[in-house]
Amino acid sequence: MDKWIRLAGEIRKMTISYKIDTEELEREEMERVMVAESSERGTFNPEVALEFHELSQVRVFAEMLRSSEEIEGIEIEVAPDFDLTVQYKGGEYERYQLWLGQPNRPSVITKLERTDVIWKLPEHTTNRLIDILGVNYSPLICFAN
Template identity: 75%
Template sequence: MDKWVRWAAEVRKVTMPYKIDTEELEREEMERVMVAESKTRERFNSEPVLDFYDLAQVRVFAEMLRSSEEIEGIEIEVAPDFDLTLHYKGGEQERYQLWLGQSNRPSVITKFERGDIVWRIPEHSTNRLIEVLGLDT
């Protein structure tokens, strides 16, 4: 029995780095995402067609922001696809406009109040956004 307990302890040490931290999931600061169809670049549509509360879906948008990289020297002249309102714990909100790419292609996003700064969203985040928005059919 003692030999088995030592063996189990060793297995636990080896697999510890791969453990899913459920507390980390609960620490996500973003708690709600409202998605509206965008009409123009100059005007924010605050009438959502989709509203996400589920942590797994909200995390897709949080990862979108975390994985984005600022790109310079780009000017977007076409209307965005979506207007996003991101709600955080404590009542803070941010508004973004999203130009959603096709599968396996990058997307771009701007903060509504700062349209002069553009961030590139990598392909894997685009794919997850397409999936969560239900556009993969």
């Protein structure tokens, strides 16, 4: 047993220079995400359609928030696609509205309490959200005259 403890200590020393912290991988603050279809900007739909609580699923939404970048000078005229409730460990929660982009295109979110501030999500985040939400986009068929 002592041999294994020393081995684990040596492995930890070797990986410290790479800043790999295996405990950090399990310490996601976000605990659960609830998703509802949205109907109107600034109005929140409480009817949950999807719920995510597994770590691998929750990480997609955590990455969504971490990868967002505030943008200015944009007005959104259409209703959001989804209302998101993000619950953190300790019971705190935040509510967002998501306008999901097409594959390989940016998306945008707003915090429900601050609809005047808009955050852009990068294309790779849109792709991950499309996958986890199970959204199917059919290729558009265009006919030219």
